[in-house]
Amino acid sequence: MAKKVKANAGNAGIVKVKTFEFEGSLQLESGKSLGPITIAYETWGTLNHDRSNAVLIAHAFSGDSHAAGFYEGETVPGWWDDLIGPEKAFDTDKYFIICPNVIGGCRGSTGPASINPATGKPYATAFPIVTIGDMVLAQKKLIDHLGIKKLLSVAGGSMGGMLALEWAAQYPDSVASVIPIAAALKHSPQQIAFDEVGRQAVMADPNWNGGNYYGGSAPEKGLAVARMIGHITYMSKSSMEEKFSRRLKNDDLSFSFNADFEVERYLRYRGENFVGRFDANSYLYITKAMDYFDLSGEKFFGRNKTINTKFLVIAFTSDWLYPVEQSKEIVKLMKSRHVDVSFCEIQSEYGHDSFLVETDEESHLIKHFLKGLA
Amino acid sequence: MAKKVKANAGNAGIVKVKTFEFEGSLQLESGKSLGPITIAYETWGTLNHDRSNAVLIAHAFSGDSHAAGFYEGETVPGWWDDLIGPEKAFDTDKYFIICPNVIGGCRGSTGPASINPATGKPYATAFPIVTIGDMVLAQKKLIDHLGIKKLLSVAGGSMGGMLALEWAAQYPDSVASVIPIAAALKHSPQQIAFDEVGRQAVMADPNWNGGNYYGGSAPEKGLAVARMIGHITYMSKSSMEEKFSRRLKNDDLSFSFNADFEVERYLRYRGENFVGRFDANSYLYITKAMDYFDLSGEKFFGRNKTINTKFLVIAFTSDWLYPVEQSKEIVKLMKSRHVDVSFCEIQSEYGHDSFLVETDEESHLIKHFLKGLA
Numbered sequence: 116m117a118k119k120v121k122a123n124a125g126n127a128g129i130v131k132v133k134t135f136e137f138e139g140s141l142q143l144e145s146g147k148s149l150g151p152i153t154i155a156y157e158t159w160g161t162l163n164h165d166r167s168n169a170v171l172i173a174h175a176f177s178g179d180s181h182a183a184g185f186y187e188g189e190t191v192p193g194w195w196d197d198l199i200g201p202e203k204a205f206d207t208d209k210y211f212i213i214c215p216n217v218i219g220g221c222r223g224s225t226g227p228a229s230i231n232p233a234t235g236k237p238y239a240t241a242f243p244i245v246t247i248g249d250m251v252l253a254q255k256k257l258i259d260h261l262g263i264k265k266l267l268s269v270a271g272g273s274m275g276g277m278l279a280l281e282w283a284a285q286y287p288d289s290v291a292s293v294i295p296i297a298a299a300l301k302h303s304p305q306q307i308a309f310d311e312v313g314r315q316a317v318m319a320d321p322n323w324n325g326g327n328y329y330g331g332s333a334p335e336k337g338l339a340v341a342r343m344i345g346h347i348t349y350m351s352k353s354s355m356e357e358k359f360s361r362r363l364k365n366d367d368l369s370f371s372f373n374a375d376f377e378v379e380r381y382l383r384y385r386g387e388n389f390v391g392r393f394d395a396n397s398y399l400y401i402t403k404a405m406d407y408f409d410l411s412g413e414k415f416f417g418r419n420k421t422i423n424t425k426f427l428v429i430a431f432t433s434d435w436l437y438p439v440e441q442s443k444e445i446v447k448l449m450k451s452r453h454v455d456v457s458f459c460e461i462q463s464e465y466g467h468d469s470f471l472v473e474t475d476e477e478s479h480l481i482k483h484f485l486k487g488l489a
Numbered sequence: 490m491a492k493k494v495k496a497n498a499g500n501a502g503i504v505k506v507k508t509f510e511f512e513g514s515l516q517l518e519s520g521k522s523l524g525p526i527t528i529a530y531e532t533w534g535t536l537n538h539d540r541s542n543a544v545l546i547a548h549a550f551s552g553d554s555h556a557a558g559f560y561e562g563e564t565v566p567g568w569w570d571d572l573i574g575p576e577k578a579f580d581t582d583k584y585f586i587i588c589p590n591v592i593g594g595c596r597g598s599t600g601p602a603s604i605n606p607a608t609g610k611p612y613a614t615a616f617p618i619v620t621i622g623d624m625v626l627a628q629k630k631l632i633d634h635l636g637i638k639k640l641l642s643v644a645g646g647s648m649g650g651m652l653a654l655e656w657a658a659q660y661p662d663s664v665a666s667v668i669p670i671a672a673a674l675k676h677s678p679q680q681i682a683f684d685e686v687g688r689q690a691v692m693a694d695p696n697w698n699g700g701n702y703y704g705g706s707a708p709e710k711g712l713a714v715a716r717m718i719g720h721i722t723y724m725s726k727s728s729m730e731e732k733f734s735r736r737l738k739n740d741d742l743s744f745s746f747n748a749d750f751e752v753e754r755y756l757r758y759r760g761e762n763f764v765g766r767f768d769a770n771s772y773l774y775i776t777k778a779m780d781y782f783d784l785s786g787e788k789f790f791g792r793n794k795t796i797n798t799k800f801l802v803i804a805f806t807s808d809w810l811y812p813v814e815q816s817k818e819i820v821k822l823m824k825s826r827h828v829d830v831s832f833c834e835i836q837s838e839y840g841h842d843s844f845l846v847e848t849d850e851e852s853h854l855i856k857h858f859l860k861g862l863a
Binding site: 145146147240243244301302303304305307308309311312314315316318319320321336337339340343344347350352355356358359360361368370371372374375376377378379382383386399403406407409435438 | 519520521614617618675676677678679681682683685686688689690692693694695710711713714717718721724726729730732733734735742744745746748749750751752753756757760773777780781783809812
């Protein structure tokens with residue numbers, strides 16, 4: 116059944132990045148302000164007459180606005196293409212799908228690599244620390260700009276799930292439902308620790324130069340190490356075993372510090388590949404935003420005592436970075452406040468990456484959840 | 490009962506590092522040779538008349554020969570002091586305990602920082618790749634030098650457990666028993682991956698300079714990052730939660746890239762602390778030795794079809810780096826070949842570090858196992 120969703124589905128077609136320029140400035144949680152702001156976003160499907168079919172897709176840490184379809188002339192689709200398109204879970208024949216890049220990022224929205232209007236040079240570390248709350252504040256400006264009073268849903272995995280949670284906490288009247296996947300109400304010390312080591316790897320690279328490397332050599336080696344750490348945490352022990360085992364890259368051990376094992380070759384490749392498409396300062400800003408995020412306990416209901424937003428919480432059994440327990444904490448908290456919450460634990464071997472690859476069952480759940488909202 | 494072992498026990502006293510100079514050279518697994526070799530070691534207790542009470546303690550990756558007692562004028566005891574001393578598990582009133590530093594290390598035994606007799610300069614990366622098998626080969630030379638025909642036991646945690654396994658595979662007639670703790674027959678791809686990221690962090694530091702940094706600035710930042718990764722893997726999620734939770738270093742968030750959380754401060758401290766006592770090249774060599782180690786399946790019995798060595802295998806429930814499953818694989822392999830093997834899974838919250846800190850139950854098990862050998 117779930118398989119059919121994918122098999123019958125078409126694709127989301129050719130898509131272009133749009134931009135929204137917000138001329139005012141945002142009051143950030145830090146007390147600082149940021150503006151003007153550009154938000155890069157993509158859309159699929161058509162906004163209906165009463166503007167009630169809009170779904171916001173929130174991307175994960177290293178994601179971007181390219182959630183589905185193809186850029187002109189390209190053959191690799193967006194990162195959640197399995198879920199977004201005609202007859203797919205986020206059915207573009209029914210829904211108007213919006214995916215904005217977060218502020219602090221480096222894929223078109225204002226971030227540390229953007230020009231600081233005060234100096235005419237890239238912000239670098241003069242860019243203010245932004246929080247998940249600040250990112251959602253900026254996304255709300257985009258939604259207002261598009262004339263949407265209430266989103267049908269906000270959905271996302273990993274950091275995208277945190278953004279969905281933040282939407283429900285900050286603007287419960289503007290979002291009918293949220294779908295946090297492989298997410299958490301707050302980072303555990305282990306999650307903070309992995310992020311901090313990644314930041315230290317970036318900042319240990321002399322090319323980082325206090326954040327001022329634009330126009331010169333970027334801290335590519337440090338960023339690659341950070342990304343390698345990330346990739347270990349995104350996979351499960353068993354998916355690594357399945358994918359690499361102890362297979363050698365060549366016939367024999369090299370008896371050198373070359374990559375001997377397939378897993379070493381893979382990590383090096385992933386690290387090197389990442390530096391071409393991601394800004395090291397954004398790595399610092401976005402991980403910090405995730406580490407600061409905390410909607411546990413009373414914090415969730417601090418601004419809005421009553422929340423009518425419906426929740427579909429999804430977790431994956433083999434995810435050890437955002438373990439099932441953290442999703443259960445979301446469910447428990449919502450139940451304690453009589454919020455309408457459904458929970459599904461998907462059996463999967465792919466670890467945290469499951470939200471990107473275990474798309475059949477995910478599609479099935481989301482499709483029916485969205486149908487139920489109508 | 491187990492508590493008593495510790496409470497009643499004395500300490501191992503003042504100890505000095507000894508050295509053994511092996512004038513010949515070792516034929517290494519890589520085909521290269523290494524020599525002459527210095528082995529730094531410490532001993533506690535007295536070798537009995539028939540030389541039958543010797544126990545070799547094998548240290549973990551970043552350990553050294555200082556397993557117990559105190560250096561003159563120092564107040565911090567050796568790393569396994571809870572287990573070694575009068576009336577302790579490794580009872581120095583009964584046993585003669587020997588702990589050598591591994592070759593490839595940097596704590597007195599020949600390693601990449603040692604002078605290469607061919608050039609009069611430190612080996613650096615001209616030092617040959619050594620394996621766990623090569624390390625044991627060197628330890629055997631020390632044991633021969635001490636006039637010991639057969640060790641009563643070889644015991645160690647983590648890499649120390651691999652060395653113990655290697656002793657049993659390579660010299661089963663020279664070791665009556667082995668006690669591999671929190672160890673494995675081979676590294677999984679996840680374990681290789683963590684090691685590889687650590688190596689990449691070291692080699693990404695420009696001060697590493699292809700390994701040629703002796704006499705200049707060492708790759709301290711890269712090595713610190715590598716160590717931080719290590720520390721995350723040594724603790725369990727729950728012990729991190731217990732120790733740090735999301736406690737802040739100061740009263741408020743800094744809204745900067747300073748360390749905000751206690752866990753960040755701790756990791757930075759651990760990283761900085763490590764660089765003062767460990768050589769970055771040894772980090773590379775020793776992790777590579779662990780990654781190459783593979784005694785799974787027929788490899789264990791390749792050289793010796795019959796093994797009369799007795800096994801006590803110990804694992805800790807919360808150890809996710811060397812999970813209980815890996816210890817069970819040792820047990821399963823030994824049982825399949827009718828080797829005498831006992832297995833104990835200790836309930837513990839401390840993750841991989843448990844073998845260093847969960848010493849009460851460990852003591853109890855080891856004490857009785859050794860008694861049973863007599």
